[in-house]
Amino acid sequence: MRFYRDIEEKLNIATDSQITRSRVISLEARYYMWNVIAKETDCEIIVDLPCGYLPNCLKTARLKKKYYGLDLPIVADEISSIAFKHIANSEKHLVQYHGVDATNYASMRTALKDVQGKICIITDGLLGYFNRYDLKAVCKNIHHLLREFGGCWYTSDSQFTELMAITYAVLTGGNKNDILEANNAGVNRLANTDNSDHVFIAGTLEERRHFLEECGFSIKSFRYSDKLNSIPSLRDNPALMERIISAYQEIEEWILTAEGTKSAEKQELELPFSQDLSLKDNVLSIRICGRLDTITAPKLLQKYEEKRANIHLQK
Numbered sequence: 651m652r653f654y655r656d657i658e659e660k661l662n663i664a665t666d667s668q669i670t671r672s673r674v675i676s677l678e679a680r681y682y683m684w685n686v687i688a689k690e691t692d693c694e695i696i697v698d699l700p701c702g703y704l705p706n707c708l709k710t711a712r713l714k715k716k717y718y719g720l721d722l723p724i725v726a727d728e729i730s731s732i733a734f735k736h737i738a739n740s741e742k743h744l745v746q747y748h749g750v751d752a753t754n755y756a757s758m759r760t761a762l763k764d765v766q767g768k769i770c771i772i773t774d775g776l777l778g779y780f781n782r783y784d785l786k787a788v789c790k791n792i793h794h795l796l797r798e799f800g801g802c803w804y805t806s807d808s809q810f811t812e813l814m815a816i817t818y819a820v821l822t823g824g825n826k827n828d829i830l831e832a833n834n835a836g837v838n839r840l841a842n843t844d845n846s847d848h849v850f851i852a853g854t855l856e857e858r859r860h861f862l863e864e865c866g867f868s869i870k871s872f873r874y875s876d877k878l879n880s881i882p883s884l885r886d887n888p889a890l891m892e893r894i895i896s897a898y899q900e901i902e903e904w905i906l907t908a909e910g911t912k913s914a915e916k917q918e919l920e921l922p923f924s925q926d927l928s929l930k931d932n933v934l935s936i937r938i939c940g941r942l943d944t945i946t947a948p949k950l951l952q953k954y955e956e957k958r959a960n961i962h963l964q965k
């Protein structure tokens with residue numbers, strides 16, 4: 651959470667250490683919740699989307715659950731080579747990493763090709779990256795995977811700014827809504843973007859619920875503090891830990907499934923990617939079908955590189 655001095659002064663609350671502390675505590679709560687969801691679910695297969703560089707596979711190995719770490723190819727490759735150095739030989743068979751693009755259904759389906767049984771997909775830190783069109787594609791892809799394999803989806807992305815703001819309000823005595831507003835203004839200014847129509851960043855709980863229902867999900871609610879009963883770094887300050895956990899009671903979280911959904915919209919998936927490049931009379935014609943993304947764009951570039959030697963650029 652990064653504010654600007656003028657916003658901070660308006661709120662009259664911020665010090666750098668309070669900002670850092672609230673950020674660390676809420677991040678810790680999210681990681682703790684990741685563990686709780688992975689442990690509590692009756693699914694034996696945990697899909698960490700996106701896995702980033704976290705050592706989550708070590709935690710699921712302890713639970714004797716199968717772990718699929720999915721992220722963009724460059725990240726999946728890097729973390730995989732590091733992670734396998736730390737996993738006990740007897741647990742290596744439980745862990746897989748795959749390069750995917752969450753907007754690309756085929757890449758995720760391929761990653762899960764040998765899965766048998768229900769999957770629990772856990773998403774921490776992804777949905778904020780997408781515009782509305784891609785966000786819908788990602789949610790529909792996840793819905794489609796759940797329809798096929800069964801299981802559930804939990805994402806902390808629904809409420810993570812609220813989690814930070816509540817933590818911050820408890821630490822400083824500030825007002826949660828002022829803090830949320832200041833955070834959004836700070837993020838927009840920092841990135842020079844306008845997130846005001848991003849349902850997971852600026853939308854209300856009801857707007858997010860509606861969006862997810864439109865994507866076909868059934869929603870079961872729980873309260874954050876129903877599942878979170880400890881913040882380990884605050885063990886030496888139990889009174890503060892209790893105040894924070896009890897403030898989290900106001901956060902509504904969701905477990906999403908594809909069971910018994912009305913799914914108003916048909917599950918339309920992108921057409922498989924295909925490309926056709928031809929060079930005639932020094933004119934390069936390119937026809938593509940499907941989505942250009944981090945998985946498919948390199949394929950197009952590779953084909954272009956093959957043709958390039960025969961293209962004569964005119965001055």
Ligand SMILES: C[S@@+](CC[C@H](N)C(=O)[O-])C[C@H]1O[C@@H](n2cnc3c(N)ncnc32)[C@H](O)[C@@H]1O
Binds near residue numbers: 704
């Ligand atoms: C904020 S990190 C979260 C990672 C991890 N869950 C964590 O909590 O540290 C965001 C991750 O999303 C991945 N990412 C971004 N766009 C993606 C996409 N289209 N498909 C899959 N992963 C993506 C990034 O590579 C990055 O590792």
